[in-house]
Amino acid sequence: MYLSDRVKNIAPSATLAISSRAKAMKKDGIDVISFSAGEPDFDTPSPIKEAAKQAIDQGFTKYTPVGGTLELKQAISQKLLRENNLHYGESEIIVSCGAKHSLYNAILSLCNPGDEVLLPKPYWVTYLEQIKLAEAKPILLDCNPATLQVEIEKIEEAISPRTRLFILNNPSNPSGVIWEEETLEKIALLAQKHDFYLVSDEIYEHLVYDNARPKSIATFPGMKERTVIINGVSKTFSMTGWRIGYAAGPKPVVDAMAALQSHSTSNPTSISQKASLAALECDPAIIQNMVSRFGARRKLMMDKISSVPEVRFPVPKGAFYLFADFSPYLEKSFQGKIISSSLTLSELLLQEARVATVPGIAFGMEGFLRLSYATSEELIEEGMNRLVEFLISL
């Protein structure tokens, strides 16, 4: 079959591969516990669902403006002011079909073929593929494996005259790292000195623990003009299926993103926009409740994994993942076969312990596994017992 080089170069998602294997095993009656989820397991809160039902009943089922309704953009503008102390007018905001779509619009609008994009490891896999789809060149930045943070010298060394963009994910999927203000400040200075843009993906900003408060790089002097903030309702409000994300940035970039969107998807779903408006205006206690439940699960998972001292991880401050270094288990063998990679370890855990994890190589980090705690405490308890037992048996 003739297919474009563009699509032939897309790497299949390792995250999805393991998840679908786990699903297939479950279907066959095998009791698999999945730590591979990339979405909250809570139901979408009912005031949000009610707003969607009302939208349908009131006939709000037609095209809306391409970049989202004015009322939703206004609510996003207020959110950015209230929570991030950032002033964005409606013309500097665009609503898209999920944050992934916002991100794709931003990368395609900012990068020409051959432009270089700085991408810190461990990276969320979609960034890499979207950079490639834009025919830009990903420049991967190695992190300190103990802290999973990139040192500023590494960033400085990677900058070239072709550097166009830096993709920052704060808090990070998969590591849960929250970027330190001091580092952000230094990146901001580098961006201005070397004239590159920032895409700041802040989708996990509310899912934070230990009183952490991630700061948007757009709040540093001179940075609002060269940052595109990506955010959305998927993670914070448990609305992954509703497909609403948004971006805020300089008007020319937002206009370009809207032009692109006008010829690909047009507006995001009208009904989901009404639901998202209700989400942005909902009682903050709804979010707090979900965050405190995630906090308890995070603690449980960390406690459990701590019984295997060989496995190291920096305490995740945000998102709902534990990204841990299992490299002491690489080169060990199981039934005479060497465990040569994070993929092999992840496959073994699935087959032998019936626990689904995501291999670190999907995020550019061999030897690591990502464990999602977006599942119940009972399943975390049981799944971690299985995982620990298997590791100890090696």
Ligand SMILES: Cc1ncc(COP(=O)(O)O)c(C=O)c1O
């Ligand atoms: C870092 C990051 N950004 C963006 C997204 C995509 O969000 P959405 O479901 O709104 O497209 C995800 C989802 O996994 C994510 O982990």
